[in-house]
Amino acid sequence: MEPLQIDSSNASAATELSDTWRSEYFSTSSVVLCLLMVYLFIHRWSQRKLLAPKSWPLLGASIEQFMNYDRLHDWLLEYLEKTDTIRVPMPFGHSYTYTTNPDNVEYILKSNFSNFPKGHIFHENMEELLGDGIFNSDGDAWRQQRKTASFEFASKVLRDFSTVVFREYAHKLAFILVHLSQVQGPVDMQDIFMRLTLDSICKIGFGVDMGTLSPVLPEVPFAKCFDQANYIVTLRFIDPLWKIKRIFNLGQEALLKKSINVIDDFTYGVIRTRREEMNTQESAKSKDAVRPDILSRFIMLSNDPESNLNDKSLRDIVLNFVIAGRDTTAVTLSWFTFLLAKNTHVADRIYEELCAFEQERKQASSCADKSNQHPSSASAPSNGSLRSSSSDLADTCSSHPDLATIQACISAFSALLSYDSISCLPYLHASICETLRLYPAVPEDPKGILSDDVLPSGVALKKGCMITYSPYCMGRMKALWGDDSKSFNPDRWIKDNSVQSVSPFKFATFQAGPRICIGKDSAFLQMKITTAILCRFFTFTLVEEAPIKYKTMAILAMAHGLKVLVTPRL
């Protein structure tokens, strides 16, 4: 066989061609690369004076945001301290604007309210968890729920019912702490507060006894899945790929699906039970059928075909009230306890206020008892003659602090706490406000933008993007609270021995305007009753090795809980 002949002139031509092609390819690539570098350089250079996060083409500032996700609020604060409104560019030309300017906040929440609904981005991101509930709806759907819920919250029946429930559960909590204080080792107060508020909102909201607040601290799959779902839907705000992950049921989105199933099973179960109770002839006749809980009112409303309320709407309503009533109050109580553990002088002042309150109340009730027995002798009793059996008990408590007497003291003290009586605890109230200033339960509150707009500070807003006012950053701004804005100082709230009200557009922790938090008074009622008992009977010591930091999600929860040592105090 003839060997294959290679035409050497053809081969060298081919080599030459490929060399030329290669060198052209490399030089073109080098030019493109250089142009890209120049473009990137100019892109970044043109932003050198920008006080907001700098962007990259196509990606916006998402890399920087992702890298700071665990400390998102403080990352924003670093920028917002330089200028009160910033634009954070996101991938594909989208952007989030953040503001801490009270005039802007008033404009968004009140003056031009109709241009800043929750919007479709928020609705879409939150839909699996919140559905079309009050937190996640606009227009008529929101108005209808707001009207019914406002009516409920304004009722004295609900207030009285809530007071009894809050007192009962706070009392139960204190007994559990007495028990746990005898056991060596730290207690996770955030977990306990979550149980407290879950049990109370389920009782007040749906008339259901959950029993999660019990000395054995049982596992609560609903609560675990609820927290997981809350975290994952918040993550969607910075993850441009979440929809793809949802379609293919990948990663966090797969976990979300599982969590939602558990949540739904629980919620539909609550609705079914309540509906059955209301439908049975026997309970319809009993006075229990007209329980003052929120779900019962909505179920009654759903019987009217014009209301358009079905089981799915009731499910959404239930979950929205759980997120509203459970997490917000529990995390505030956790941050409050954390701040007291770090500021023992504040804990001591609250304790003194509560001891004085206890003394006064006992004297007042003793006076009332005496005047009931001897109406003619009501005018001038001497202090010495006013010793009631409960103050005798207090003496016993101090001298013999065994478990049974501590518990008896707690019970006697709890009985003094009512809606009216707790209104005269200014320092305690101020300490809660101060906690909410530094650690607002809803740290960032985003709104959609319906049409192009300009904020009072002059910043332009683009239709379809998002504007967020940041209660977390606002609470820490020197420009709003002075040089000591980052320190915990309840006295800043007090003038002439009473708590000063502050504009809700500056202290925006409960939002403001037409969508202001409906449960604000209820939250204060529960927080004051609970903290009064806690501060009167316990001290809390932080456990060194446990770092306290927040987890970035819709609610400002502590990432690793709040591990403390609890010591009874008499």
Ligand code: HEM
């Ligand atoms: C420390 C406790 C609380 C804080 C800091 C707080 C804060 C807030 C904030 C910032 C909003 C506006 C959220 C948004 O943009 O939609 C809100 C709304 C709301 N809150 Fe609260 N909240 C607290 C407790 C409660 C409680 C205990 C309830 C009821 C049980 C409640 C019921 C509601 C409801 C129903 C809304 C929706 C109002 C609407 O959109 O019209 N909140 N709350």
